[in-house]
Amino acid sequence: MEYVNVTKDNIEEEHICCAISNNKDVQVSSKKAWLSERFDEGLVFLKSVERGKCFIEYIPAENAWIPIEADGYMYIDCLWVSGAFKGHGYSTDLLTACIEDSKEKGKKGLCILCASKKKPFLADPKFLKYKGFVVSDEADNGIQLWYMPFDKNAKAPVFKECAKHPHIDEQGYVLYYTNQCPFNAKYVPVLEQTAKENGIAFKAIHLESKEEAQNAPTPITNYALFHDGEYVTNEQMNDKKFLKLAGK
Template sequence: MEIITVNSNNIEQEHICCAITEKKGETCVSSKKAWLKERFKDGLIFRKLDARGKVFIEYIPAEKAWCPIIADGYMHINCFWVSGQFKGQGYANQLLEQCIADAKAKGKCGLTALSSTKKMPFLSDPKYLRYKGFQVADSAAPYYNLLYLPFDEKAPIPKFRDCAKQGKIREKGMVLYYSNQCPHTDKYAPIIKEIAEQHGTTVILRKIETAEQAQNAPAPFTTYSFFYNGDFVTNEIFAEKKFEKFLASNVL
């Protein structure tokens, strides 16, 4: 099996790896593919193993990244995932090496990636990236780390924008910031709003539609950031049962 590049010419035929496996997930898949098509214009690269599995890397020039960072001249890794039967076969190294080579060929000064103090769902594995030479450039509440791999010792140190550092917003109640960068969000954001309304409350949905909005978001992970009474709660997508449990424990 080989690593292939997904682009505007083949995206409709290719499995995009992170898509949910449910038979009813096609709407979610199409929302992610539509998001990717728009980002290809901004220089996004999506490379994956030529197989049906979660083995891929997605990266974009940091100036166009949907992440509130200041990292001019860097290439930003949106998502990097190797799972299941494909672990331990060197695919992660291949994908990262191709990303590094591509970034250098394009004159970038290094790579950045959103990670965490310990392994968290939907975020890049800090242990692996630190092993590959990434360093902590900046931190944001409550557990985010901006990692970077400079290609030159004179490369500037990237950082989070101030708007995303504190993990707080002014709005009270339940507020969800999300985007179509993940295929799961377009399905589950309306579901939790509907569940909340069934219980006599509500979730305010703040969908991020542009890179500018993402770069001014109140939390580093613009794919999904849930707040309650002004405080950041989680970047992990609420499915029905998890959200019901959160409501019972915190709201109702």
């Protein structure tokens, strides 16, 4: 498999989304704008030449849009291999490239969000364990922080206190989200309109800076839905899924 680094110079020509084929789609544009603003902060987006079917996205943990304390680590935003491309070693290719790059940059290790059982839009724990990652911290909602230290004496990364006990005081449905996930550009407005039409209490909180994301009340910041103060899911929803969840 041939791979290419997406940069400011080629991002407009490259396909970067795992599921959206139209490079002009508002969802893709939203994601590309978010990526473009992160490159100067050390973000790396390495993808296969096969459109967006295989890629890894990572950034120095100090600049990651999640509430962790992981100075000196590299944080993996996403490691994705889809469909027929699974089972050919491409995940290993991408992870190996990330490891080599991170070591060259003097990082202490890697970290990534996961859970004890596979959850949508999170890494596969079986794969991480096989590659040598271990759990360094876990929030009350079961979201875990996994890490691979390059030095056995390196301090393990942890969640910030604000994210260890995901809970908010607001009632109704409250969604925290960022532009990191392209699907939000389409489906957040869908939820807002669906909630309005059906009399469902709903509020969307758009995290627009790393400072906001790093102090969010949830380990997952690209999409975290709460109901009556309690965390519900990180899975993006269309109108039908949301109405079913709300009992409508």
